[in-house]
Amino acid sequence: MNQILDNPFEYSDTNKRYHTFSYASKKRYGSKIAKIPLNAGFTCPNRDGSKSTGGCAFCSAMGSGDTILESSSSLSIQYETNLERARHKWPDCQGIAYFQSFSNTYAPLDTLKCIYTPFFENTNVSAIAIATRTDCFSKECAKWLSEMQEKYRKDVWVEFGLQSRHEKTARAMNFAHTAEDAKCAIALCKKYELLCCLHIINGLPGETREMMIDTARYVDELHPDAIKIHMLHLLKHTRLGDAWQNENFELLSLDEYVSIVCDQLEVLSPEIIIERVTGDGLADDLLAPLWTSKKTMTANAIDTELFKRNSWQRRFAK
Numbered sequence: 001m002n003q004i005l006d007n008p009f010e011y012s013d014t015n016k017r018y019h020t021f022s023y024a025s026k027k028r029y030g031s032k033i034a035k036i037p038l039n040a041g042f043t044c045p046n047r048d049g050s051k052s053t054g055g056c057a058f059c060s061a062m063g064s065g066d067t068i069l070e071s072s073s074s075l076s077i078q079y080e081t082n083l084e085r086a087r088h089k090w091p092d093c094q095g096i097a098y099f100q101s102f103s104n105t106y107a108p109l110d111t112l113k114c115i116y117t118p119f120f121e122n123t124n125v126s127a128i129a130i131a132t133r134t135d136c137f138s139k140e141c142a143k144w145l146s147e148m149q150e151k152y153r154k155d156v157w158v159e160f161g162l163q164s165r166h167e168k169t170a171r172a173m174n175f176a177h178t179a180e181d182a183k184c185a186i187a188l189c190k191k192y193e194l195l196c197c198l199h200i201i202n203g204l205p206g207e208t209r210e211m212m213i214d215t216a217r218y219v220d221e222l223h224p225d226a227i228k229i230h231m232l233h234l235l236k237h238t239r240l241g242d243a244w245q246n247e248n249f250e251l252l253s254l255d256e257y258v259s260i261v262c263d264q265l266e267v268l269s270p271e272i273i274i275e276r277v278t279g280d281g282l283a284d285d286l287l288a289p290l291w292t293s294k295k296t297m298t299a300n301a302i303d304t305e306l307f308k309r310n311s312w313q314r315r316f317a318k
């Protein structure tokens with residue numbers, strides 16, 4: 001059977017039965033868009049002691065920015081170099097300046113202005129994406145970003161880590177933020193017409209399948225513009241990685257993960273863009289599960305499972 005012709009999902013022109021970032025960006029920006037990861041040298045309140053120390057249990061020394069290639073160079077060089085690399089693969093792609101590492105609003109507003117203004121002014125930058133914590137995003141910052149978005153007619157995306165809606169998990173993993181913080185941060189983005197994305201992680205220790213689906217339901221309630229769904233991957237030199245090496249606790253198999261992601265997609269509204277269905281850690285630093293380094297295989301398995309179920313994003317009405 002032809003998986004493309006047979007696809008009933010409205011927001012797709014391929015075999016994907018969920019609303020991919022690639023589909024959304026062709027509609028919104030008119031071409032392929034590449035997110036260019038940048039490290040602006042911020043830190044994180046969950047590491048420097050103002051919220052907690054040690055950070056989230058899975059976070060690496062790079063502050064979840066492990067895919068960044070040129071973190072020691074100036075920001076403009078990081079951007080231009082990595083955009084050029086992206087264009088080797090996709091010659092016509094536009095670039096989003098993606099401030100990925102640590103908490104990219106964790107500084108006084110004047111400092112943020114100095115960092116972000118050149119990217120608003122740079123005509124080679126099509127949009128700006130800022131990853132930060134939900135408890136680290138002020139009204140003043142949202143207002144300024146909104147003004148800049150309007151002035152330069154350039155989308156601003158703000159990405160927040162929710163990871164799980166469950167307090168028990170948040171405490172055990174030392175997130176030092178709550179599901180309520182996510183609600184406030186999304187409301188602030190909506191008020192100032194900024195695009196927003198929430199990240200969630202499947203396979204956190206102690207979580208059942210129902211808890212993970214419940215987190216997806218919570219995301220649906222908050223209704224951000226996009227979501228990134230990740231599998232917990234354990235990296236070397238992280239607290240969770242060390243704990244796994246000592247205790248070898250159980251992790252999700254590929255089949256379990258695929259099945260959970262499909263269940264989650266089935267509860268998410270079709271307009272919510274699914275930016276990712278799996279994460280990527282640097283292969284060298286990855287301890288487990290090893291299947292997470294095979295992103296295409298995971299994405300294909302999700303496509304196949306949705307096809308077999310004859311299902312798609314928000315298959316079942318609320």
Ligand code: SF4
Nearest residue numbers: 044055056059063102
């Ligand atoms: S909030 Fe982000 S950067 Fe900070 S410790 Fe957690 S994962 Fe790392």
